[in-house]
Amino acid sequence: xxxxxxxxxxxxxxxxxxxxxxxxxxxxxxxxxxxxxxxxxxxxxxxxxxxxxxxxxxxxxxxxxxxxxxxxxxxxxxxxxxxxxxxxxxxxxxxxxx
Numbered sequence: 193x194x195x196x197x198x199x200x201x202x203x204x205x206x207x208x209x210x211x212x213x214x215x216x217x218x219x220x221x222x223x224x225x226x227x228x229x230x231x232x233x234x235x236x237x238x239x240x241x242x243x244x245x246x247x248x249x250x251x252x253x254x255x256x257x258x259x260x261x262x263x264x265x266x267x268x269x270x271x272x273x274x275x276x277x278x279x280x281x282x283x284x285x286x287x288x289x290x
Contacts, residue, residue, distance in 0.1 A: 196214070208227045210226075211223040
């Protein structure tokens with residue numbers, strides 16, 4: 193049975209996930225392409241909700257590996273860049289349990 197991988201790209205206020213089946217040979221098979229917006233209000237609560245949603249998705253769909261795209265270096269350090277960085281950091285500090 194092929195592994196399922198989850199690729200995650202984080203922007204300032206949303207994440208996009210691509211769920212793929214990775215066979216031993218042949219092309220990847222895309223199972224889902226999902227985008228979720230970060231809820232407004234308290235950032236800590238919003239990050240917790242986002243982490244729980246991704247963890248639940250990974251568990252329910254038997255995801256074997258998660259790949260999180262890193263951010264590009266920006267010369268402009270603004271609030272939008274810091275928010276995206278913080279959301280990526282949530283998944284690094286609190287790995288999704290399998």
